[in-house]
Amino acid sequence: MDKNKLSNVEEKICLAYKANMVVYSNEFYTPDECNEIKIISNKRAINFYSYGVFNEAERKMLAFAPEEEELFYPLQLIKIKANTKFINLEHRDFLGSIMALGIKREKLGDLILKDDCCYLPVASDLVDFIMYNLKHIGKSPCKISLLDVTDDEIPQYSFEEKLIITSSIRLDAIVCGLCNMSRGKSIQYIEMGNILVDYAVVDKKDYRVKIDSIITVRGYGKYKIENIIGYTQKDRIKIQIKKFI
Incomplete structure (x- = not known):
């Protein structure tokens, strides 16, 4: 993990410890990063939690808490529907179009594609920006909607x-x-x-x-x-x- 990421995580763990409160990351972390962060959290006697919406999700948002309690991660699940009949869009098409808006990869969770739709957990502070600015996936027009991770049917990996x-x-x-x-x-x-x-x-x-x-x-x-x-x-x-x- 690079030094800036590590420093940011350590600050959040220290805040959770000193303020005796839940502190969330605002980015998603890969499995190897999560393993490294969990070790740091354990040394501080702070509970480490992670959530990526999907079962077997790899990129996950993190929470640090002194005690177990109900968690509300700052993320939302968006559904991107591409209007295309003749082009088979892939993960890289959706991811490339979103990142072309200037969004960093760590602000996005895993992507799951089902029936020309892309399901993607996104850091909450970027949802409005994406919904307003993302108009096309490649050359295909798209529509974006928000899903409720507790009520709506959530797709899973195949x-x-x-x-x-x-x-x-x-x-x-x-x-x-x-x-x-x-x-x-x-x-x-x-x-x-x-x-x-x-x-x-x-x-x-x-x-x-x-x-x-x-x-x-x-x-x-x-x-x-x-x-x-x-x-x-x-x-x-x-x-x-x-x-x-």
Whole structure:
């Protein structure tokens, strides 16, 4: 985590401790950042909470509290309906159009696409700005509405579960299994910075992948390493994974 983010989080934890009150982040944090922040919070004897609206959400808003109590995170869920019949819009189309407004990625949660609609948790202080200024996704006109996270039907992630067999848990071997590509191509992808592990670029082919890691392969998709379930007769590793779809 960069120094500015870390300093901001430490200030919020200190405020929660000194004022004996709930303090919220106004940004969303990735799993690796949350793990780091939780350690800091525990050292201060402050409870750490996180919320991303969706089940298995990865980017989450945080809360720090001396005691357990009802939490009201400063976020809202927007639904973006794109008016298109001939173009299949992807996550990057929605995310790119929103960030083109000058909005930083950490102000946005996970994106889920269902039936040409994008569902996206957003920091509350930016909702009006997005609703007023976001008129198109790419070249397609769009409409934005607010959903009630307690009453409305909230979409959830869909996964394709699969089994890969690989020679090791090195990153180059894992990428081969995930994307069905050659070892040489996987190494090239890694060295070009096209592989993210838990949202951070990893360019070392011998990086050892851990269970529960999220691996993003640009141009191929995003995967979660679920579990090692056994070995073949030739001692190759059987790994259960989930692909986000």
